Amino acid sequence: MSKILITGGTGFIGYHLAKRLVGQEHEVVLADNFFRSERDADLIALLEQPNIKLIEADLTDPALWDALGTGYDYVYHLVGINGTKLFYEIPHEVLRIGVTTTLNALDWFRTKNNQPNAKILYTSSNEAYAGALDAFGKLLIPTPENVPLVIADPYNPRWSYAGQKLIGELLFIHYAKAYGFRMSIVRPHNFYGPREGYLHVIPEIIERIHEQPDPFPIFGADTTRSFCYIDDAVEAIQTVMESDKTDNGTYHIGTHEETLIKNLIENLFTLMNWHPKELDIQNSPEGSVKRRLADVSKIKADIGWEAKIGLEEGLRKTIEWYTAHPHKK
Numbered sequence: 001m002s003k004i005l006i007t008g009g010t011g012f013i014g015y016h017l018a019k020r021l022v023g024q025e026h027e028v029v030l031a032d033n034f035f036r037s038e039r040d041a042d043l044i045a046l047l048e049q050p051n052i053k054l055i056e057a058d059l060t061d062p063a064l065w066d067a068l069g070t071g072y073d074y075v076y077h078l079v080g081i082n083g084t085k086l087f088y089e090i091p092h093e094v095l096r097i098g099v100t101t102t103l104n105a106l107d108w109f110r111t112k113n114n115q116p117n118a119k120i121l122y123t124s125s126n127e128a129y130a131g132a133l134d135a136f137g138k139l140l141i142p143t144p145e146n147v148p149l150v151i152a153d154p155y156n157p158r159w160s161y162a163g164q165k166l167i168g169e170l171l172f173i174h175y176a177k178a179y180g181f182r183m184s185i186v187r188p189h190n191f192y193g194p195r196e197g198y199l200h201v202i203p204e205i206i207e208r209i210h211e212q213p214d215p216f217p218i219f220g221a222d223t224t225r226s227f228c229y230i231d232d233a234v235e236a237i238q239t240v241m242e243s244d245k246t247d248n249g250t251y252h253i254g255t256h257e258e259t260l261i262k263n264l265i266e267n268l269f270t271l272m273n274w275h276p277k278e279l280d281i282q283n284s285p286e287g288s289v290k291r292r293l294a295d296v297s298k299i300k301a302d303i304g305w306e307a308k309i310g311l312e313e314g315l316r317k318t319i320e321w322y323t324a325h326p327h328k329k
C-alpha cells in the first residue's frame with residue numbers, strides 16, 4: 001500500500017485516477033480548490049471510501065502545502081487550468097496558476113515531503129509542441145516525445161497554456177537533476193470519458209445530439225484527433241509513475257487510432273440512434289492544425305503499456321454517463 005497525493009485531484013483525470021488507486025487500497029489524498037470541478041454525486045460517493053481524503057486548498061499559496069502532510073510515496077501533480085476558452089479569457093491566470101503551483105509542488109516535494117525514494121509526476125500537454133506546426137509549418141505525424149517545444153506567438157493568448165506547460169517540463173527536469181529526486185512527465189492526448197465537464201468536444205457533441213438540431217452543424221469536420229478513454233489513460237499514468245524505467249523521462253499517452261471529427265460524429269449518431277436529415281459541414285480554416293496524433297511507441301517499448309479500449313466501447317460508456325447527467329444550464 002502506498003501513500004499518494006493528487007493535486008487537482010477532483011478534476012477529470014484526478015477523479016478517475018483516485019477511483020482506481022482507492023480500489024487498489026492505497027491511501028489517497030486529493031488537493032483541489034474546485035476552480036473547475038464540482039463536488040458532485042460521483043465525487044461524494046468516492047469520498048465515502050475510508051482510504052481517501054480531500055483537502056480544499058488553493059495550491060498557488062505555498063503556506064497551504066504544509067497542510068497536505070508528508071511521507072507521500074507518489075505525488076501526481078495534475079493541477080492546472082484546462083479548457084481552451086479559458087486560455088483566451090484569462091491567459092495571465094493560466095500562466096500564474098500553472099507556474100506557481102508547479103514551483104510550489106517541487107519546493108514542497110524536495111524540502112518537506114520527507115519520504116525516501118518518493119516520486120513526482122507532471123501532466124504536461126500536447127499543446128507544448130503543437131506550436132511547431134504554426135511556427136515551422138510541419139510537425140512529425142505521429143509525433144514523438146523529442147520534437148521541439150514551441151510558442152508560436154507569445155501575443156496570442158492561446159499559447160499561454162502551452163507556455164506554462166513548457167516551463168513546467170523544464171522545472172521538473174532541472175529541479176530533479178539539481179536535487180536528485182525521481183520524476184516523470186506525461187503528455188496526455190485527448191482523454192475522454194464520464195465526468196469530463198461539458199465544454200470538451202465529445203460531451204459537447206453528445207449534448208447537441210440530444211438537442212437534435214437539423215441541419216446538424218459539424219465544425220472542423222476535416223480535422224483528426226486520437227481519443228484515449230479515461231480508464232486506459234489513468235492506467236498509463238499509474239504505470240509510468242510506478243516504474244523506475246521511466247524515471248527522468250517524458251511519455252506520450254494516447255492511442256494510434258486517428259479519428260476524423262466527421263467520423264467521430266457519425267459514430268455518435270449511430271450509437272445514439274438518431275441521424276439528422278442534413279449535415280452542415282464546416283471544415284477547419286486553411287493552415288489550422290488538421291492532424292494531431294501521438295507517437296505512443298516509447299511507452300510501449302519501455303513499460304509495455306498500450307490502450308485497450310476501442311473508440312466505440314469508450315463512446316458507449318461516455319454516452320451512458322452524459323445521458324444520465326445532462327448539462328444543467
Ligand SMILES: NC(=O)c1ccc[n+]([C@@H]2O[C@H](COP(=O)([O-])OP(=O)(O)OC[C@H]3O[C@@H](n4cnc5c(N)ncnc54)[C@H](O)[C@@H]3O)[C@@H](O)[C@H]2O)c1
Pocket residue numbers: 007008009010011012013014031032033034035036037057058059060077078079080081082097101123124125126187188189190191192
Ligand atoms: N484531459 C486531457 O485530455 C488533458 C490533455 C492535456 C493535458 N492535460 C493536463 O492534465 C491535468 C489534469 O487535467 P484534467 O483534464 O483533469 O483537468 P481539470 O480541469 O478537470 O482538473 C484540474 C483541476 O485543478 C484544479 N485547480 C485549478 N486551480 C487550482 C488551484 N489554484 N489550487 C488547487 N486546485 C486547482 C481544478 O479545480 C481542477 O479540479 C491538467 O494539468 C491538464 O492541463 C489534460
